Amino acid sequence: MTDIRRTNELAPMLVGVLQPPSHLWVRGNLPTMPGVAIVGTRRCTEYGRTIARNLGYAVASAGWPVISGLARGIDAAAHGGTLDGGGDGFAILGSGVDVIYPADNRGLADRLLENSGGLISEYGPGTPPAPFRFPARNRIIAGLSGAVVVVEAAVTGGALITARLALDQGKDVLAVPGDINRATSEGCNLLIRDGAHPVLSSEDLIESLERILGPSPRAATLTTFPSGRTLLDDVLEQSDRPIGAVLAEAVRAELTGRLKIKDGVVGT
Amino acid sequence: MVGAEARAVRIEAHVGRSGEGFTVVGLPDASVREAKDRVRAAILSAGREFPHRRVTVNLSPANLPKAGSDYDLPMALGVLAAIGDASPAIARVVVAGELSLDGSVTRTRTAIGAALLAARHSWPCLVADRDASGAALVPGAMIYPVATLAEAVAVVAGRQPPREVIAGAPSTFEVIADMGDVRGQPVARRALEIAAAGGHHLLMVGSPGAGKTMLAARLPGILPPLTAAEAVEVACVWASADRPRPISEQPPFRSPHHSASMAAVVGGGNGHPVPGELSLAHRGVLFMDELGEFPPHLLNSLRQPLEEGRVTIARRGSTVTFPARAQLIAASNPCPCGFKGDRLRACRCGDSALARYRRRLSGPFLDRFDLRVFVSTPDSSSLLGAPAEASEQVRERVIKARSLQVDRGEINGRAARSDLDRQPMDSGAAALLTQAVDAGILTGRGVDRIRRVARTIADLSEVEVVGDEQIAEALAFRGDL
Numbered sequence: 001m002t003d004i005r006r007t008n009e010l011a012p013m014l015v016g017v018l019q020p021p022s023h024l025w026v027r028g029n030l031p032t033m034p035g036v037a038i039v040g041t042r043r044c045t046e047y048g049r050t051i052a053r054n055l056g057y058a059v060a061s062a063g064w065p066v067i068s069g070l071a072r073g074i075d076a077a078a079h080g081g082t083l084d085g086g087g088d089g090f091a092i093l094g095s096g097v098d099v100i101y102p103a104d105n106r107g108l109a110d111r112l113l114e115n116s117g118g119l120i121s122e123y124g125p126g127t128p129p130a131p132f133r134f135p136a137r138n139r140i141i142a143g144l145s146g147a148v149v150v151v152e153a154a155v156t157g158g159a160l161i162t163a164r165l166a167l168d169q170g171k172d173v174l175a176v177p178g179d180i181n182r183a184t185s186e187g188c189n190l191l192i193r194d195g196a197h198p199v200l201s202s203e204d205l206i207e208s209l210e211r212i213l214g215p216s217p218r219a220a221t222l223t224t225f226p227s228g229r230t231l232l233d234d235v236l237e238q239s240d241r242p243i244g245a246v247l248a249e250a251v252r253a254e255l256t257g258r259l260k261i262k263d264g265v266v267g268t
Numbered sequence: 269m270v271g272a273e274a275r276a277v278r279i280e281a282h283v284g285r286s287g288e289g290f291t292v293v294g295l296p297d298a299s300v301r302e303a304k305d306r307v308r309a310a311i312l313s314a315g316r317e318f319p320h321r322r323v324t325v326n327l328s329p330a331n332l333p334k335a336g337s338d339y340d341l342p343m344a345l346g347v348l349a350a351i352g353d354a355s356p357a358i359a360r361v362v363v364a365g366e367l368s369l370d371g372s373v374t375r376t377r378t379a380i381g382a383a384l385l386a387a388r389h390s391w392p393c394l395v396a397d398r399d400a401s402g403a404a405l406v407p408g409a410m411i412y413p414v415a416t417l418a419e420a421v422a423v424v425a426g427r428q429p430p431r432e433v434i435a436g437a438p439s440t441f442e443v444i445a446d447m448g449d450v451r452g453q454p455v456a457r458r459a460l461e462i463a464a465a466g467g468h469h470l471l472m473v474g475s476p477g478a479g480k481t482m483l484a485a486r487l488p489g490i491l492p493p494l495t496a497a498e499a500v501e502v503a504c505v506w507a508s509a510d511r512p513r514p515i516s517e518q519p520p521f522r523s524p525h526h527s528a529s530m531a532a533v534v535g536g537g538n539g540h541p542v543p544g545e546l547s548l549a550h551r552g553v554l555f556m557d558e559l560g561e562f563p564p565h566l567l568n569s570l571r572q573p574l575e576e577g578r579v580t581i582a583r584r585g586s587t588v589t590f591p592a593r594a595q596l597i598a599a600s601n602p603c604p605c606g607f608k609g610d611r612l613r614a615c616r617c618g619d620s621a622l623a624r625y626r627r628r629l630s631g632p633f634l635d636r637f638d639l640r641v642f643v644s645t646p647d648s649s650s651l652l653g654a655p656a657e658a659s660e661q662v663r664e665r666v667i668k669a670r671s672l673q674v675d676r677g678e679i680n681g682r683a684a685r686s687d688l689d690r691q692p693m694d695s696g697a698a699a700l701l702t703q704a705v706d707a708g709i710l711t712g713r714g715v716d717r718i719r720r721v722a723r724t725i726a727d728l729s730e731v732e733v734v735g736d737e738q739i740a741e742a743l744a745f746r747g748d749l
Contacts, residue, residue, distance in 0.1 A: 057703070084699035086736055111695070233644045236454040243458045244725060248740035255700075255707055261744075263602055263609030264455070264474070264642030 003027070004097055004125050010144065016169040017143040021122035024140075027097045028118030031090050033217070034146035035065030036209060037166070039138075039159045040074025041152050041184050048152030048184065051176055052077035053084070055149060058202035060087020061256045063217030064209070067092060067145050069137065070105050070119075074151045074159070079108055082117070089117040092141045094133035097121045101129040120144075135161050142166040146213045149199060150175045153187030160187045163196070172212045174199050203257045218252075229267045270332070271581075271588040272505040272543060274381030276362070276389075277327050277334065281346035284322035292343070294327030297335045306337075306367045307344045313371035314417040319351050333586075335540055338376045341365035341394070344417055345424055357426025361412075362386035362393040371417045375399045377507040380515070383409040384500060392430070394420055404435035405515045406500050438499055439516035443489040448658040449482070452650030456483050459641040459745055461662050464490045465669035466724030467681030469574070469596040469636050471559070471747065474643030475610040480599035483643065484555045485521070487597055489659040491553070492667045493517035498551045505550050505591060509543045520552030522594075526561035534569050534579060541581040541588045546573060549594035559598040560629050567633040570596075574636055577682070595681065596636065599643075600629060610645060638681060638717045640747025669727035680724045688719045696736035697722070704743055718742045 006023050009030055014020040036059045040048060056078040059066050066082040068075040070091035082089035089112045093101070097119045100106045109119060122140060123133065138158055142148060142165040150173065153159035163173045175196040178185025192198045199205045210216055232250070239246050250266065253259040260267045269275070277294075290304045311318045325343050327334050342363040348354040364382035365373040379399035386393035387408040395403050400413035412430035414420040422428035450457060456472065460483055463470040470487075472480045494502065499515045506513035506520075513520070524533050524545040531537050535544035546554055556562060573579040577593040602608040603622050608615040617625070673679045678687055701718065704710040710718065719734070721742035726734045 083695070084703065086696050086700075115696075231644045232642075233453055233455055233646070237452060237650060243454050244729070244741045245737070247455070247458070247744035248737050251740040251743040254709070255703055264644040265609055 010120075014140070014143040017139050018165070018168070019139075020143070021140070023122075025097045025121050025124060026118055028113040029088065029116055030118055030120070031065040031067070031088065031144055033065065034213070035067040035090060035144055036213075037067040037141050037145035037148040037162065038074070038078035038151060039068055039141065039148065039153075039162050040078075040150055041154055041157050041159060041187075042071050042073040042075075043184065044073040044077070044152045045182070045184060047178070048074055048176075049077045052151045053081035054202050055151065055176075055199070055205055056081025056087075056089075057085040058206055058256055059149075059209070060085030060089070061218065061252060062206050062209070063087065064146075064213070065090055065117075067141055069094070069134075069141060069158075070100070070109060072102055072104065076105055076108060078151070079112060083111050083115055086115075089115070090144070091117070091119050092137050092144065093119060093121040094123070094137040095121065095129040096123050096125040096127040098125045099128060134158055138162040139165045142169055142171065145171065147172045147174060147209060149173075149205065150188050150191060150196070152176065152178060152184045154183050155187045155190060157187055160191070163191055172197065174205065174208060206256070206258075229265055232261060232264050232266050235266060269336075269378055269381055269508050271541070271590045272381070272501075272508040272547070273589075274378055274385040274504075275332065276385055277329070277332070277339070279339070279342045279346040279363075280326040280328060281343070281350040282324045282326075283319050283347070283350045284324070287322035288320055290323045290325075292325045292327070294325075294330040295333045296327060296339075297333065299336055300327075300334050300339055303337065303340045303343055303367075306340050306369060307347065309369040310340070310344055310367040310371045310417050311348065313369060314421070316348060316353055317351075319347070323347055323350075336376070336378070337366035338364045338378045338382075340367035341373055341414075341417065341420060345420060348421055349424075354421040354425045356424050358392060358424060360389075360391045361424060362391050363420070365394065365396045365399075365414070365420075367417060373397070373414050373416060373420065377510055377512060379403045380406060380500060380503045380507055383411060384504065386410065394423065400433045401436035402503070402515055404433045405438055405496070407496055436515075438496065439514050439518060441493040441517045443659045443663075445482075445485040445489055446659045447486050447490060447662055448655045450479065450486065450656055451653055452646030452656075453479060453483070453643060455744075456641055456643045457656070459639050460487060461490065461666065462721060462724050462728065462745070463487065463595070463597065463639050463681075464662070465666045465728050466638070466673070466720065467595050467679040468638035468721060468724065469681065470598070470639045470641070471634070471637040472597070472599045472641055472643045473602050473747070474599070475608075475613070475645055476601060476606045478643045478645045480643050481555075481557055484523075484553070484557075484597045484599060486659065487553050487555075487595070488519045488521045490662045490666050491519045491595075492663070492670050494519055494551055501591060502551050505543055505547050508590070509548060511548070520549055521555065522549040522552070523555040523557060526556070526558050530566050530569065533566060534573065535590055536581050541583060541590075543590040544579070546570065546592045546594055547579055547590040550591045551593055552595070554594040554596050556596065556598040559600040560625065564628075571633055571636065598637070602642070609642060635713060635717075637747070638721050639745045641745055642747075665728055668730070669724065672727045672730070673724075680720045680727070683720050683723070685716055688716060688723070691719075691723055691734060692732070693719070693722075693734040693739075694736070697734050697739045700736045700739045700743075710743070710746060714746060718746060721745060
């Protein structure tokens with residue numbers, strides 16, 4: 001098992017949190033910048049699961065850490081998408097970092113650890129999960145995130161608690177619109193009515209996040225690709241990085257819809 | 269010679285008690301039948317008597333058609349042995365040589381093939397003096413050079429020890445066209461390096477004058493040198509096309525014009541089948557410029573040979589196989605006018621013309637190209653810039669990457685799905701592939717291509733497990749025609 005350690009390195013990020021924990025327990029890594037929380041109900045629909053996965057992928061590809069709660073449903077899908085996108089995923093637990101709940105997600109937790117992510121909790125090792133601890137951990141999720149995306153949530157779910165805590169901390173909340181007849185969409189639709197940014201697609205989410213958080217971390221490295229239309233050859237000529245690395249980056253950017261490459265011409 | 273391979277033909281000679289005449293049986297063609305007069309004259313010139321009795325020479329197996337002048341010397345030796353003038357001291361010897369009327373042995377195109385056959389059975393091999401140093405390059409060959417029929421008789425009868433042969437050195441590798449001359453065009457350069465390292469077929473699309481031909485001509489210079497055995501194979505193929513090529517480390521480079529006939533490109537011809545350009549490019553490079561101008565049926569008939577690494581030509585009653593492990597490099601304009609994606613000039617093609625053009629370039633043949641790259645015209649500043657990396661350096665990396673593949677068994681360009689499945693790939697790589705398929709930029713069939721290319725990229729950077737970085741770069745060469 002990865003070493004468990006106690007840290008207060010994240011204290012600066014948690015300043016706005018109600019009753020900030022004096023320290024956190026960690027397995028694996030810590031986020032190096034405010035992340036993007038992707039949260040939602042455990043009893044999600046296939047629609048929600050797919051969206052959570054795609055959004056997790058998009059955010060990870062853009063380079064922000066993805067924060068969620070390792071619960072079933074939306075949380076697990078978001079973590080999965082993060083791994084696919086090659087990003088850093090962080091799970092904030094309502095139990096000790098050595099107690100993975102639900103046990104189904106043990107594999108997922110291991111993969112987060114293997115892929116430079118981490119497991120974080122304010123509870124000491126061995127602490128069992130308990131219903132009252134989950135709402136409390138939601139304030140940490142909100143605290144470590146620069147924005148919270150709610151994918152599917154009923155009006156009574158923990159996801160709405162996370163959204164409210166985020167608003168209290170002065171952070172932006174985004175929500176994925178859903179079927180108005182479905183209970184699991186009610187929470188999201190309500191958030192949108194009350195002013196949350198609606199998320200219309202992965203690209204739309206990245207655009208909104210860039211408005212909120214500033215240019216995406218991968219965009220910083222994407223400076224290799226100037227805006228407008230340029231020949232791919234010219235981009236490579238002007239870059240002193242290895243050709244392979246720049247080409248790989250171009251393809252990633254293409255897959256997330258940030259670049260278009262056609263006939264040797266790169267366009268944004 | 270059957271195809272590019274020499275077959276052993278046993279020469280039997282019989283001298284009857286009476287009568288007169290000289291018959292050759294065993295499916296000789298006109299050129300072999302003519303040997304009779306050369307054999308007779310050479311025997312007389314060697315100071316021997318030609319028997320005034322009935323002479324029959326049988327070329328066995330009798331059902332294999334024979335052609336060429338290589339049977340002169342063995343037939344003469346056979347006749348002399350039959351009349352007891354040259355009782356052989358050697359049980360079996362491979363002999364290939366044409367005779368002059370004055371009894372001297374002249375060179376033949378089958379010497380290397382004969383040496384290869386002899387070496388396989390550890391028989392000695394008699395060839396003309398001028399063929400000897402080349403034939404001696406065949407690993408394990410025991411070459412006895414002879415200048416005249418009289419000398420051949422003496423050697424075979426054991427009256428004279430065979431002369432020593434000094435094996436010539438194979439022509440060494442020489443970079444004819446250097447990568448240093450290519451300015452700019454980093455994408456195409458990289459594609460060329462990957463193609464060389466993995467033996468992938470490469471398609472270059474770009475405007476006229478973008479430098480596609482220039483790039484293609486530089487591929488042989490960054491390929492690993494041929495091994496001794498490969499060099500012999502190549503020399504055999506060329507010999508069977510009646511185009512003697514010295515045994516050389518240099519991979520061949522062939523570039524047939526799009527107006528070339530099917531027989532000229534794939535192989536065939538009237539009567540005696542000869543190898544086409546595809547086989548002449550065996551172990552080397554076949555460059556097809558203006559790919560779209562080649563007739564579709566020709567491209568289709570290249571598909572199977574490219575996959576199998578050999579061409580089979582069926583003739584009534586027999587089939588002949590020529591090796592054809594060539595690496596294909598093709599070039600095409602992006603559109604009918606040629607200027608789509610050009611730096612300076614605008615494309616004047618209508619959408620429907622463009623669609624028609626691309627359709628011609630699509631289809632199963634295009635699937636053979638693991639790497640597809642768009643070649644942009646370099647701009648003036650890079651043309652005037654510093655010389656780029658030379659072929660020598662690129663080749664060093666290619667050789668290293670190739671040796672990793674040889675250790676695994678097969679070069680990546682020819683790796684089948686089962687070979688790929690044995691190659692480790694990390695979860696990020698697999699996820700990226702799935703993502704590419706889901707995003708619609710890659711078809712299921714394209715996945716194997718990307719995996720092959722990614723493996724080569726990993727070999728070039730000496731990475732053991734293919735990761736998402738390699739897959740991402742490989743995707744940059746997927747092309748979208």
